[in-house]
Amino acid sequence: MAREAAVTELAGPRLGWLDRFARVFDRYLLLIYTGFAVLYLMLPIFVIALFSVNDPIGRSNVAWRAFTLKYWLDPFGVPGLFDAVATSLKIAFASTVVATALGTLIALALVRYQFRGAGATNLLIFIPMATPEIVMGASLLTMFVAIGRPPFFPLNELTILIAHIMFNISYVVVTVRARLVGFDRHLEEAAMDLGANEWATFWRVTFPLILPGIIAAALLAFSLSIDDFVITNFTAGRTVTFPMYIWGAARIGIPVQVNVIGTLIFLVAVGFVALSVVLGRRRA
Amino acid sequence: MGTFLTRHRGMVPYLLLAPGLLWLAAFYVYPAFQMFISSFWSGTLETGFRFSLENWRTYPAALERYGEQFGRSILYALAATILTFLIAYPLAYTIAFRGGRAKNLLLFLVVAPFFTSFLLRTFAWKIILGDDGVVLGPLKDLGLLDPGFRLLATPIAVVSGITYNFLPFMTLPIYVSLEKIDRRLVEAAQDLYAGPWRPGGTIVGAVVGGGLFGLLGAIFAFDVLLMVGLGATAGAVVGTGFLSESFARVTFPLSLPGVFAGTLLVMIPALGDYVNAALLGNPSTTMIGNVIQTRFLVNADYPTASALSFILMAAILVVVTVYARLLGTENASAVRGI
Structure with missing residues (x-):
């Protein structure tokens, strides 16, 4: 798949303030927007991982309390x-x-x-x-x-x-x-x-x-x-x-352990993708 | 192995198809038929079920009893579809046209949510949107929001959940259709004096933005006029900055097949969803999926639940067909016109 040069959808000899706005929009705002969109997409994944190292009181793991690795060391520590x-x-x-x-x-x-x-x-x-x-x-x-x-x-x-x-x-x-x-x-x-x-x-x-x-x-x-x-x-x-x-x-x-397993599944999947990219590069 | 197959060459494709298609016939087609039959049942799990055409009354009864939940599903699915479109289009556009070296990385980030559990992702939104969570907590501390204000257990939370969960289904098809566009077409349009689109882009942006935000306002019972105003302003700004003549007349029409596919891919699962309403909503945000799930799995009321699922399926088929007629033919001619 050949990468095409970015096509600027704007052309015109004289630049008024509207044109300058359009150019800023085209150059920067789209990229800034994409940054926010990516943050939005990643936010729940981050929350899942964050709450896998949380140390809640009782069963309700919805508020941040303290950092701990104990659930990672015992991922199947809940029955079933x-x-x-x-x-x-x-x-x-x-x-x-x-x-x-x-x-x-x-x-x-x-x-x-x-x-x-x-x-x-x-x-x-x-x-x-x-x-x-x-x-x-x-x-x-x-x-x-x-x-x-x-x-x-x-x-x-x-x-x-x-x-x-x-x-x-x-x-x-x-x-x-x-x-x-x-x-x-x-x-x-x-x-x-x-x-x-x-x-x-x-x-x-x-x-x-x-x-x-x-x-x-x-x-x-x-x-x-x-x-x-x-x-x-x-x-x-x-x-x-x-x-x-x-x-x-x-x-x-x-239970916190569920977040641990969820994070592990995510990491394994990401690992597979990374592996396929590396293998694909080597073949090419 | 060889002789039979060489003698009956015409049989080969059918032999290849047989196992898979039989599986689909037995576990997709036949169950759908059985569900239709079950909607004419009467009785309970204990006494056994009896089929009778007399039981057609289950349909109007179910519609009357659960019409509200049906209506809500349609509104929420519509809102989520509009929101995913508004979020996904600029994202897909940037990846396709400005992605550069980061293109594959960005695509990976778009599908990354699928690598975590659907239920955990939805539950994560419960944490994020929580009454003292990362979004509402600081706003309340600053005194910008009433301490009693909440997002959870409101239609906004349910629609946010659906929007997030199905966003990649909108982004990927739009990206694919944008990526396929021959860049020379855009250059040709510019050579033929396609320039900034004024005041067309501003007007179109304002009208579309006002319309979509107004619709969202109506669905969420916000102040519709305020939402129309907000949408029109935002739309005018975006329209002025983003909508050029070549975009309006080349890029966007050519991306319509992706928009069409994305809309269906979001709308269909959203109409049947019950996970988001169950985890993020409350009884007043119940969707038809929640009713079907409860009727089937809690109440074992198979006749009503089957009738409701059948109506849902029929409604989706109607939506798909009408939508294909409205947008599909134009799409086809646009693609053929190249």
Whole structure:
């Protein structure tokens, strides 16, 4: 992506005071504004991190009192939190694996083949992303209630997993498809000319080339799953994931450890982004 | 593996599609259908539910009982959409046109909130907007605000939460559509004597600013005239400084697809949201999502809750369709016109 020179949307030979104002606006005010916007975006993240080193009295961690690192040294020191995080990780991992596989196959079919029903398939992929989560969660709940017998009802980890795979498929398809569209098919033809069969061509040429797209899709699916609250709320029953734990604790006061875990998740995610940037630079 | 597939080449795409599409059919399409059926149920979880078309009365009854919450959801979602647009457009514009080397860093900062938990972010606003928090505390100490003044448990807190949580959904599509614009088009416009836009920019800025702020004032029950005045003044200043002819006639029309996508991406989740109202609001700021959540998960009143979700879904489909008609066709022709 070539960086274009900044285009000044203002031109004119003579500068009146209005023009000078417009130029100041253009040069400085936009940048100052962006600075404030970034501060606004970062403020809650800063608050989450700040209150992970707070030492509140009682359960209500909403006012700053004193600095302490004791919750960082004992991040799972409240009952149930470890299990909640473990459940979230388990569901996120399983739903990522399944959704990434199913979604990649759909993306391959959509980009590589012309077939009847491609329009309907695209629609079916798009609609879940345009549906409010609450409607998807609610409709899954009515289905589980209507089926009314195990393993679907009562609700448990399996019903959450089913739901997470469902909403992740569309995002995987969109992400992998974006990578496939810019794919040079001559590479495959070359492999076939050199005697590779379709199976070998796929695994030795196609797959390695679309792998970055698949990894990006998997990371997206994982982060959507681990932070999902609304659909999980409807399909969890008594199962407690990390977001469900926060929701349950919100009324009586969120333990400081939750802020520690939240900050850790943020740092891990930032670390992943930094790593991908570094790896991308090295490859270039 | 090979022989079957070589003999039936036409089958390959369907075999690739089958597992994923079956999953979506079983766990997206069928549940939606089931939800519609469930809205015609009567009975309770203990006695079991019975389907009857007679139960269509659930719909008017639910609308009458929860019309207020529906109306509130629409108003709050509208307010949040306007606010995200006002915040996101200049931000996206700066990143796309003035980002320079910092472009990727700025984009990362825009999506950084997504790396923390949605619920924790919302809860953080509860701390920030708290009665003696970082915003209100100093103002109260200085005597600028009445000690009893509060933001929490008001519509402002709920809409602020929604605005913050969905801001990246507005910023990213606008950024993408601005980034795609061929800079030579802007240069061409300037070569063709597109200059400062006066008094057009000032007037348009004042009208748009006054209109949007007035709408916000009406939604929050502020003094509408005061809000229109404020918005018109701010709009006039911004319009004079920012709106050039090339922006009005090239850049902005070409960014409309992003505005369109961003509006839908904010409006749809905002209409169904209940987390912000639950954490930052009070019973008088209840949105339709809160009603649906409580009816389903606390009262197990599946028929009413299903009817409400179905109405919500239908309302969103209508909004999307009307909006696509209004803005979409113009967009399409603008893009094709290049």
